[in-house]
Amino acid sequence: MKFRTKVVVLMVMAGFLSVSFRLLDVQFLNRSLYQSASLKEHQRFLRIHGERGIILDRLGQTLVSNHEVASLVADPILFRARLSPANVASRLSPILGVSPRHIAFLLKKKAHFVWVRHGLTPEQVQWFRSHAIPGFFVAEEEKRFYPGGISPRSVLGATGTDNSGVSGLEKRYDGFLSGRSGGRILEVSARGRSYFSRDQVSIQGLRGDSVYTTLDGPLQRYAQNTLDEQVEAFDAEGGVVLVMDPWTGRILVMATNNRKMGSGVNPATSMVYEPGSVFKLVTASAALNERRVTTTEHFNGHDGVFYIPGGALHDDEPSGSLTLGEILAKSSNIGISQVGLRLGPSLFYKYIRSFGFGQKTGLDFPGESAGIVHPPSRWSHRSIYSISMGQEVGVTPLQIVTAVSAIANGGHLMKPYLVSKITDGEGHTVYQREPSEVRKVISAGTSRTLLDLMR
CATH class of the missing domain: 3.90.1310.10 (Penicillin-binding protein 2a (Domain 2))
Incomplete structure (x- = not known):
């Protein structure tokens, strides 16, 4: 009986010691380890x-x-x-x-x-x-x-x-x-x-x-609402309204509607298209700046039909003769093609590139396209006529705005931008953007002459 009692006592003591050592291990020896495991089981960050x-x-x-x-x-x-x-x-x-x-x-x-x-x-x-x-x-x-x-x-x-x-x-x-x-x-x-x-x-x-x-909030809202209304009214594929300060390059309005172009496209910076008649300003600016034309001379209007290699050019308003101002006012294809001929392919191409076409403007906005401008070596006999009136070139709306702004501001091609400054949580300025000129494209005199012709 005493032997059995001793065995039981020893077993109880062994169990007690085992539990004690386990508690000692959990509470003191490996406390941090078990705490970490418990937190991992019952807490998530x-x-x-x-x-x-x-x-x-x-x-x-x-x-x-x-x-x-x-x-x-x-x-x-x-x-x-x-x-x-x-x-x-x-x-x-x-x-x-x-x-x-x-x-x-x-x-x-x-x-x-x-x-x-x-x-x-x-x-x-x-x-x-x-x-x-x-x-x-x-x-x-x-x-x-x-x-x-x-x-x-x-x-x-x-x-x-x-x-x-x-x-x-x-x-x-x-x-x-x-x-x-x-x-x-x-x-x-x-x-x-x-x-x-x-x-x-x-x-x-x-x-x-x-x-x-640099956006003007009220102007942006007005432009966006008006654009949306007009796209809907005319069932158009989309449209763009861009307003830039010609002297600084600040974009005041960039409203787009790409109803049929896809939601991932921003047509203001990525849509490439043939500009048409607005490009005649580039042709006229280059010719005036190089003194290849004057504002007083007359160009043959060919009574509305002008035969060129591979076809003929037509004007909606037939004319016998046209001054440079009348060419721009009537948007004469026949007149502006003769202005382009005065420049020749190499010089004309130089001005096209100088105005920023065929290259990105550097706007602080993702997805900008460079457009399409082929070198003269890839031009056909008809190309100089076509390019003079805005065909055979691919441009973006942003490139047109920056080029026309250069004509308006005295000949300075400005780098467009959308963000003027950035401040941190305490109001300290961490980024500041100032107007930046890319290059001088035409003289101030040429700029004034073009502005007078467009009045």
Whole structure:
């Protein structure tokens, strides 16, 4: 009996010592290790992007700001430990308006964090907060909104699901606009329910910089609304309104409507087309600047029909003779082609390039096209006639605006720009843009003469 008692006592003591050593290991020897494992099991760090910077017009009025929306997030690893993805996906599909297949796909990922649905309605938020499905929780995230009433498609651009810039100025200046990320600790209960601890201190993110554009907000809104109305009224494929300060290169208005061109296209900077009669100003400027023509001489109008290699040119208003001013006023193809002949291919090509055609303007905006200008070695016998009146060349609306601005401002080709300055969260200027001249294209005298002819 005594032997049995001793055995029992020894077994109890051994068990006690085992538990004691285990407690010693957990509480003292490897305390940090077990604490870390516990936190890993019951806490998740939800990364929250810092507030995105705002975009303003030249008057300091806000064009783009932020507001919070509720979105649905899931922890697939935690979820699968308790529930079946297929069953829950079928249940959530009609509530979220998302296919059950897509929800199940997200819930099968080997991750602790996935976005399930961005931008929940108030009814959806209420449903998820009242049902508390393990592994799911509602989180607040930022979305852009436009207090200035300017459509983002025109120039401001758009952000993606992670609130980073994907087009327009949002993309070009994403490095400045993006805030520094912070985060919050997400507590996970023993039953798998997720919640934010009120006692847990969040890591505060930093707001992005403020971007001041050269846009005139009221003018931009008026131009955009008017353009939209006219495109609709005439069932047009689209249109562009560009306004640039000729002396500085500041873009005051960039309104576009690409109803039939595709949402990813900004026609102001990327649409390449034959400019037609507006290009006659380039031809006339070059010839005047080189003194190949005068404003008083007369050109043969050929009574509206002028035979050239490979065909004939026609004018809507037949004329016997035309001065340079009349050529521009009547938009005479026959007259301007003779002006182009005075220049010759090599000199004419030099001026076309000098005015900025066939190359990007350098605008601080993504997706700009260089246009199409072939060298004289690729011209046909007919090319100099065609190019003189704006055919056989491909230009963008922005290139036309910068070239015509050079004619208007005394001959200075200015580099266009859309952002004048950027300030940080404390109001300090971190970027400042000043007007920049690319080159002198024509003399001030030639500029004045052209302006007089166009009055």
